[in-house]
Amino acid sequence: MKGLLITLEGIDGSGKSTAIRHIAAKLKELVPERTLLITAEPSNSAAGRILRSEILRESTGELSFAEHMEELFLFMADHARHLADTIIPSLEAGAIVLCDRYADSTAAYQGVTLKGIVPDPLVWIREIYRPWNLRPDRTLLFLLDPQLSVQRISSRSGREKFERQEFLRQVDGNFRRLASLEPERFVIIDASLDEDAVAESAVSSILEMLT
Ligand SMILES: Nc1ncnc2c1ncn2[C@@H]1O[C@H](COP(=O)(O)OP(=O)(O)OP(=O)(O)O)[C@@H](O)[C@H]1O
Numbered sequence: 001m002k003g004l005l006i007t008l009e010g011i012d013g014s015g016k017s018t019a020i021r022h023i024a025a026k027l028k029e030l031v032p033e034r035t036l037l038i039t040a041e042p043s044n045s046a047a048g049r050i051l052r053s054e055i056l057r058e059s060t061g062e063l064s065f066a067e068h069m070e071e072l073f074l075f076m077a078d079h080a081r082h083l084a085d086t087i088i089p090s091l092e093a094g095a096i097v098l099c100d101r102y103a104d105s106t107a108a109y110q111g112v113t114l115k116g117i118v119p120d121p122l123v124w125i126r127e128i129y130r131p132w133n134l135r136p137d138r139t140l141l142f143l144l145d146p147q148l149s150v151q152r153i154s155s156r157s158g159r160e161k162f163e164r165q166e167f168l169r170q171v172d173g174n175f176r177r178l179a180s181l182e183p184e185r186f187v188i189i190d191a192s193l194d195e196d197a198v199a200e201s202a203v204s205s206i207l208e209m210l211t
Pocket residue numbers: 010011012013014015016017018019152153191192193194195196198
């Protein structure tokens with residue numbers, strides 16, 4: 001049986017982790033014969049663990065050129081390791097893989113942080129990934145106004161709320177641009193709906209691919 005790679009993308013607080021739990025429960029009920037793998041990036045690779053410690057430590061200060069480049073290539077190294085060790089073996093075994101964040105997040109987020117360092121960083125990052133990345137069968141893009149998303153995650157530490165909102169507005173614009181470049185791969189999920197409605201739209205989109 002052919003595996004299926006479904007990725008979930010969207011800005012911080014758009015509800016991906018919440019939705020993935022509902023989706024997994026529903027798929028277990030509707031297609032009990034299928035193996036499900038729920039995973040996420042950054043993953044638990046060595047690079048992923050460095051990134052997670054950095055994210056937790058999130059400095060409010062500006063990163064240097066070297067720190068921005070280091071962050072980009074750590075995310076890419078984590079992605080390569082995650083593909084090789086986890087995603088590809090699961091797909092080869094016929095699993096449905098639900099991945100919370102994937103290469104599109106690198107293009108969307110580092111496509112903002114690398115502005116002024118490289119020309120059109122979103123396009124550059126896509127080009128670096130192109131020769132070796134595994135294209136998802138479908139990407140669910142959770143769209144939510146950054147003002148709402150910042151309210152949802154306001155309890156988390158880190159950058160000032162306004163700074164985070166402006167940053168996420170640019171990330172949101174990058175996700176929308178990525179979706180416009182590959183409309184056949186992306187499905188837009190209205191993340192402003194309640195949890196059940198969001199999960200229902202996500203599950204129906206996945207079931208379409210199974211039938
Ligand atoms: N549909 C929804 N409506 C209202 N609140 C929601 C909804 N989905 C999730 N939330 C709440 O918003 C917050 C963020 O949700 P969640 O962690 O699932 O987002 P996320 O996209 O995984 O964020 P991040 O990428 O930053 O981890 C949580 O407090 C969650 O309970």
